[in-house]
Amino acid sequence: MRRAFVARLWQSLIVVAVVTAISFLLIHAAPGDPFSYENSRISIAQRDQLRAEAGYDKPLPEQFVRYTWRLLHGRFGYSFPHHAYVSELLAATIPRTLALAGISLLLSFLLGMAVGVLQAARRDGWFDRISSSVLLVFYSLPDFWAALMAALVFAQWWHLLPASGMTDPMHDYMPFWRALGDRLSHFVLPCATLTLLTVAGIARYQRTAMLEVLPLDYVRVARAKGVPEKSIVWRHALRTALAPMITLLGVLFPALLGGSVFVEKVFQWPGMGLLAVSGIESRDYDVVTATVIVGSLMVIAGNLIADLLHAALDPRVRA
């Protein structure tokens, strides 16, 4: 088991190295650079001077070697558009993204599993049919469109929730309870959008897993012994049907991170996704490469944790 874990770590390092190289090359291949911003007062000569000062006039292989060297020393570089070190920007934005994605993931699992179990328990009943159709609609919605519609309906038309941001600009001036309410109200739309888009997949998975477990012998024995149906479903069958969901956790976390890029953009949630998008738009080389590296690290970490949990729960995997 330990050997397999070490091997996975080495694989992960290779993946990160490849991802770094690809993202570095791709963003440098795109037209423009951090100094081609829209300021007509900056002359061509001055733009070239700034490029030279930042080292962007050097051949690409040299730039890549310099970047890798810096990275190995723990330096992600400097963001010229933000006038800040990339490590500072990541330190500020990663917790916001993790909070959004993490809470959405938790809610998606709770809701998805509950729906999946109920669907399986009442297979082909009205709840199974209606909820499957509704969830299919959510599942098929593009994330950016769903986010836009949510903002349009709940913020612009009905004025129920704030349209964007993490807090109101006046947040620091609010008393405690109002500030808490403000923070929660800003959380609702982005979190609900991410949750609803993910919950269908989880419910489907849970339903299938439950349908595989419910006909098993030990469930039949429990029924024969007169164990109440609720207890059979929620205590006995669900426990067995949880194992595949752990694997799903490892797969869904990266997907949720990807989805949060769009949701963060639409709701102006100042997380790593928004940072990455603004980095791409402004050709902020160091920011784009750093967010891709951190994103890939999160994906790898998610998968590793899922593997470890799976192994902890299933002795066959440990062997």
Added chain:
Amino acid sequence: MSKLNPVLTLSLAALIFGCSKTDARRSDSPTGGTLIIAIPGDPIDLFPAFAGDQSGAAVRDLLFDRLALIGPDLGTFGDTGFTPQLAKSWTWSPDSMSIAFSIDPKARWHDGKSVTAADVKYSFRAFTDPKAASPVAPLLTNIDSVSVRDASTAVFFFKKRMPEQFYDVAYQLYIVPEHVYGKVPFDSLRTSDVTRTPVGSGRFRFVKWTPDVQMELIADTANYRGRPNLDHLFLTPPDPLTGATQILTGQADFMQAFPIDHISELDSSKVARGMAAPVSQYAFLGMNPYVAKSRREPHPIFGDVRVRRALSMAVDRTGMLQNVFGGLGKIGHGPFPMGQTASDSTIRLPSYDTAAAAAMLDSSGWKRGRDGMRSKNGRPLRFAMLVPFRSVPRMKYASLLQEQFHRIGALATIEQVDTKTYLERSIPRDDRAGDFDTVLNAFGPDPSVSGVKQNWATAGIGGPAGQNFMLYSNKTVDAAIDSAVASFDPVKAKAYARRAFQQIADDVPAIWLYDVIYVAGVNRRLVVPPLRMDGWAINLADWSIPVDKRIGRDSIGLAPPAKR
């Protein structure tokens, strides 16, 4: 000197009339209130020597002062129309080769220290030192030096006597505190943390900036020019559609450029209204005189002035204006925006005449084929239009132009690109022309004729101040612009400028489409005086919120944030 020169005469007039306006801007409007402003993006730079993007320029105008403020008519001749800011008064030397500015003794930096002549001298160095690489530096080349006569008097010495030498100092130069920024080497100013927490002398003070989230400014209640009416400003950078939603729901109070395709929602809104926000920009379809990315080979289509003229005659500029902007649009009159000193609405442009356009293409060898499209020596009359897809008006114009070109047998394709790609391809590099056939571009020149020189004279190709991105060159134009810049007689200067504009119009390097207009989204509880063309934020200290229209956020006052 036997007679008084015009600059001296104008400066005397300004001393008598202009300097007495110091207190004119103080209003009786009620103080208090909080404003949330949706800005187009985070400011790129907060140090005035670098700030040039829209958001950075707005913050600069709120936090920093010039020595004198240009008049609302943007007159650049002598010191006519300029009103005092940090300089309480100024005195021209008898030969007009130097100007002594007396600093207002009441002026203080936001950290409480006095503004001195040494700060003025430092500011000039920060703006012109090559290591700082300020984009303003090439515009200050006529200033020879700045000396400190005493603690409150800074003297500017000029290399040549020029009509716009006062404008060069007063308009281009913002004054920054030496004791704050002087410790940072010029080549580190751009990346220094010091420039992220600006200290100025403007009527608002910097409080806090969280990138991508918001910037907070507060009224400088003891400001030498008077307390601003509003207490607090919060600048947030939503994307345009989110910003529009915030304006329509009252979450934000002001947005300078409300999305043009959503303006009708302002008309029906009870929360917000639309308001003209003039800007000094004009938009055009530029035609590359060279093959893309080349400077040796003339463009096979646009190298011929007859083709350029025919294409210009093929488009209904007025109809397109109506189509895109409705009643709000302003037609383009030439290589300048209206509202500037040299602007001239009488320049003769090729008139809309599709029959004449077709005949001109016929006579220049571009004949119609069976499919109705034209070609010459086997080469089809086909070209691409480079457009930034984020610009809604330019995207709409591209479609309309495409349709009208098609009618006379020219096939135009639309290349929609993101902003960075657009900039990369539309700006020439080294000895290469821009990477486009035609480009839907917009220029925002300085108010002086020198701005025209940067954009359309041969001197603007390459060089430190080069912004002649269309690589247009004509010696007649160069000479006329030089004469306009050097003339001390405003009438003659305008006549020279007109000659240059007419020559450019006759050469048809571009089709002049429209003067850029913005419609601001403004919360109905705000009282906003007409916005200035040189910057919407310049008179923001005079905006107010009537007491009976205030809402919850207007009551936070000047108190510090709640402690939690």
